[in-house]
Structure formats: C-alpha cells, structure tokens
Amino acid sequence: MKTYRRLASDISHDLLDRRNCTRRAISLPVTIVTGFGDTHAAIVQNVSSRGFNIQSEYGVTIGRFLSLDIPxxxxxxGWVAWSYLGGFGLEVANPIPEQVIEHIVAMAVRHAA
Known part of the structure; x- marks a missing residue:
C-alpha cells in the first residue's frame, strides 16, 4: 500500500471545499434503491448541495452506487462516501440546487408536524 503526503497548499480547491457546504438538519423518511432495484427504509438526517447523511439498517460499503428516493x-x-454505525454519507452525482434543498427541508417540517 502506498501512502501519499502533500502539503496543504498542494491540495486542490475541490478537495478542500467538499465539507464546506451548508448542512441542513432534518428527519425525513426515504427509500434507498440499490443497483439491483432492492429497496430499504432510511431516514435522511441532513442534506447539503453535495449529498445526504442517512441512517439505515441496510449495510453499505464505501464506494457503492445507490439512489435515494424522496417520495x-x-x-x-450517488456513491457512499463514508459509513459508520448504521449511518452513511451519500455523495450525489450532481449538486442539489438550493431551491430543492429548501423544498426537502419543508417536506421534513411537514412530516414532523
């Protein structure tokens, strides 16, 4: 295994920007759809323009391609970016526009009421 070390100044702007998106905390029931078409229940815990933080009993592996179905x-x-103790991050293939994020947040608020 090779380990590469770089100076922080050598890191691309995209890599530095990955975790700088505003996250909106929510609780919204959704469905995970696998590449084989299997579906699994999940809860979105936060959303940003780059993706979703999801809680689910469905075991995922980093790098796996999934779809998140918001009813x-x-x-x-998107792809699973990280996975830890029943939660994982789904990095979406295309950035989510702010207007869509606002709509998802509003859906979660309505669901909580």
Whole structure:
C-alpha cells in the first residue's frame, strides 16, 4: 500500500471545499434503491448541495452506487462516501440546487408536524 503526503497548499480547491457546504438538519423518511432495484427504509438526517447523511439498517460499503428516493420528489443517485454505525454519507452525482434543498427541508417540517 502506498501512502501519499502533500502539503496543504498542494491540495486542490475541490478537495478542500467538499465539507464546506451548508448542512441542513432534518428527519425525513426515504427509500434507498440499490443497483439491483432492492429497496430499504432510511431516514435522511441532513442534506447539503453535495449529498445526504442517512441512517439505515441496510449495510453499505464505501464506494457503492445507490439512489435515494424522496417520495413525491425525485431519486438522487450517488456513491457512499463514508459509513459508520448504521449511518452513511451519500455523495450525489450532481449538486442539489438550493431551491430543492429548501423544498426537502419543508417536506421534513411537514412530516414532523
């Protein structure tokens, strides 16, 4: 295994920017759709333009391609960026526009009421 070390000044702006997106805390039931079409229940815990923090009993592995189905809205395809103790991060294939994030947050608020 090779380990590469770089000076912080050598790191691309994209890598530095990855975790700088504003996250919105929510609790919204969704469905995970695997590449084989299997579905699993999940809860979105936060959303940003780069992806979702998801809680689910479905075991995922880093790098796996999944889609997140938000009822009444859309499916968001992406890759599992991290996984830890029943939660994982789904990095979406295309950035989520701020207007869509606002709509998802509003859906979560309505669901909580």
């Amino acid at each position: 009444g809205l859309a499916q968001y395809p």
